[in-house]
Amino acid sequence: MDVELRHLRAFASVARHHSFSRAAEELLITQPALSRTIAQLEGKLSVRLLDRSSRHVKLTDTGAEFLVHVERVLATLDQALAVVSHRVTLRLGFSWLLPDPWAQQTVSRFEESTGASVDLTRTDDPLQALRQRSVDIALVRGDVDVPRGARIMRLYNEPRIAVCSERCDLARLGHLDWTDVQYWPLVVNTVSGTTGPWSWPVDERPAQIIETANYDEWLETVAANRGIGIVPEVAQRRTQHPALRFVSLINAPPSPVSLIHFPDAQRTLIRRFLDAAAPAAAPE
Structure with missing residues (x-):
């Protein structure tokens, strides 16, 4: 019939x-x-x-x-x-410190509405993991080159903050202007960092750049007083390191947070995850 x-x-x-x-x-x-x-x-x-x-x-x-x-x-x-x-899983790739409370609210909203689960996958390069299809959707910070054929959903902007060693002179100053960063050695995470020499005009870039390949290397290099770092403020709330000090950063442009995915992968689940992500509150 x-x-x-x-x-x-x-x-x-x-x-x-x-x-x-x-x-x-x-x-x-x-x-x-x-x-x-x-x-x-x-x-x-x-x-x-x-x-x-x-x-x-x-x-x-x-x-x-x-x-x-x-x-x-x-x-x-x-x-x-x-x-x-209950056996269906969406793989969310991220490089370091998922933003809060956005992540918790989004995952909870998605799992309650779909019955599926979210597999949180920590990787040094979420975009590379997305290209290799080892994750279904990637959370990225900063302005990134979106892979060809992928789609991006901007969530919100995170404020930036400076971080240095407890032995650094900056720790005693209490604040730093964005335009004065050029006078300090800058430690950069070249794979997933949100701030680097590309963040300034050529004539205003820091003279000395110390490169690292992931968040842990970046963190320990700053703690060792090799230079200062600049990260989203979420790092201040979530990073416990006795050798680090966080310093207010004035006039810094915000750092965007985005979700990137390929439209041909897990279409229904990704659409439901994006629906859950949109109304979730941005971090304070």
């Missing part, structure tokens, strides 16, 4: 609400489209399931009997889908 799942869900919704308008709202379709779907079902079955002659929609005797079996089928299907959904 070529009866489709959409026919059964439409019929069950109308029967439950005794209303085409309320059922259309629940199913997120227009009322004319719902009416056509019910008409298609009745045509395929060659029976009348709903009595539309009164002000309220009522089930015919055949419709009431049919509804018992439809609800059983839909309940069994939903149980089967629930079992599968």
